[in-house]
Amino acid sequence: MHHWVTATAATMSAADLPAVHEMWSLAVPEMAFEYEPLLHTLLALSAAHRATLFPDQSNSLRPIQHAYIDFALQEHRPITADLDGNTSEAVCANAMLLSLYTLFLRSEPSSDSYEPPLLWLSVARGIRTIMRTVFHQLIQSDSKLNPLLLAKPLLFHEGLSNFKGTAKPFHFILEYRQDEENIDEKTQKAYSESVDYLECLYTASKSPTSKWVLRKMFTGFPPMVPQFYELVTEKRPRALVILGYLFALAKKVENVWWLQGIPEREVRGIESILPAEWKWTMVWPLNLINEDPSVTSEEGNIATATPSATSNIAETS
Template identity: 25%
Template sequence: MTGAGASQNRRPPRLNHKKSRAGCQRCKARRVKCDEAKPACGGCNRHNVPCVYVVNESPRTGSNEASLSPHTTLPIDQLQPSFKVAVNQVPTPPTINDPVATDDLLDLPETRQRRLLELRLWHNYVTVISVPFQPSSSTAILPQIWNNHMPQIAMRHDNLLYIIYALSATSLLRNAPEDAELLTAQRVYLSLALRDQQKALAQFHTQAEEADALCFTSILMTMNAFGSLQERVRHPYHPPTDMLRLGIGACAVYEEALKSARKFPSSKIVTFIENQPFFCSIPRMFDEEHRGPFVGILGPKNAHGVYEDSELWNTDVRQAYEYTLSYIGTMYTAVLNEENLHQICTRIAAFALFVPKKFVDMVEELRPRALVVLAHFFALATKGSAHWWVGQTPMREVQGLRRIVPLEWQRHMRWPLVMSGLEPV
């Protein structure tokens, strides 16, 4: 998928949506209208997820009802204890898909605890996250970008600074999943990063560093989205479509900013992509040759070269499957060629950036073929499990997909299960 074809299949960044100030946290985070049903609203009930309503413990003057003003400003050390949360079931840890509603946040005031928390998050970034996976002479510039250039840009651009904090909190939560301060920081800084990314896009003046900040923020958002899947509840199982949709929106921002960045020789994002095989292969990534190993998922064609399965007679549907399988095919080739961990993880993170919107729609509809294709992606993603933000997530997602794929499609799950190590060869 290249050029106009790629753009048509991707969702643009969501900037204006209906809001419900009295709605639940999930609907606010997703920016959809909440029907405010109790104990669980219609949207949460339909997706079988916890429904959370947040109220302030201090009632408004002249009213017996408690509420949280959209203009309330709270220090980060007060966010957790200042809320009374009512849930209709045991709440799950907040993730990339469940940020704090941005309507409820303004700039966080300075406190000593906030400074110490941000120092902790920054230290984790420079000592853990920015450490190169397998440096080599061909990628010697990448550690410089991660360790030096990206932090310098973040000091002047809050969208990048806040997503670094959110990603660092996600990293630290791997070893401290019950840490309330980190859980709050993960949600707060993600929300602030999303807010400031939108502001930066609206005020974009096509300067090199602005473009770099927008692009790097988009990339880190996809890493954070994948990393946040590790602790999500998978019983009952629902495919992680929120993560994929965030990637589609991030891709629209990334591509727009990259066009401007290419005009400046000093651009760090251009240097970043020109020194990685994955980005250099993008123009031919969606060619037919790459999906060869997986064409069996699409089924046979008749004598006229038309797929026999009527689902594929729709052009948009067929292309969404073909493009996605081509991308997965490039991942498979990379695994066979024993690409290093850094490059494999780049391909894993970029899947959410380049997957067609129509494919995500079909996953959300639980179409069997779409679920099988997604299982193949996660099976290959297990090859990046040595890195913290990938971890055991791919294997667990394959297990979950196995449970919901219909019996008549289970034969197509054999390869993902073997590739994930869940079944013997």
């Protein structure tokens, strides 16, 4: 059991930074034997990981992983409902792993019609609530989580001010059909911050950035833009398109077991529920997940379709 917990923890990051790899491989499993909810989360992830390695065992392992995650959530929720400056590093680690687990759940087969990943967005944005309370305490106390927290990009320390670039390849998403949506100041801020973050991830994906850094940016989206969750719950087309672009950009870094296959499923799912007049915006994400060679680094080629294509889409949908 200890072997699987340690092995699974090491795979959660696939970091190319030795200190971060050691944190997941050694420090986090050690915390788990002192904080039971974290142990249950790791056991759930271990069962899920084993099922991906041995698909013939998946049916017998799925009830085990679900039981362990239920235990983890039952014990974790009361603690996070009453946060203070003494919140432990194990609680923080558990919040991060629960977020990754809920993302992994998106890979499970389903016959239901597509619904956005609300559970992942909700659990992941909870990390921000915890970090706002204890980030500086962890840094000052030389926490075992510091290798991850201080590894660039610094998500929780610098905030969104560091995620604004000069290139604006996705700003057409903000401008399209803007007069048809009730956008108050709070909503506009959420949209703008989401697109700014998305553009930074896009720019990073076009540079010699490690896959681990790109995954950190991808998984950091919900906690960095917590207001975005409400817009997705309302299934606002603009928010769904932003989410589709986020998952499309994750296609390049899906070479970890808990993300494999999810970007394509989410992009196709989002495209399937968009109104006809918005479907043209998903041409680039669909080409990206299909690894279309015509998708280049040129910003002008991102919106390969135009609103004028809407009439044709509507006629065939």
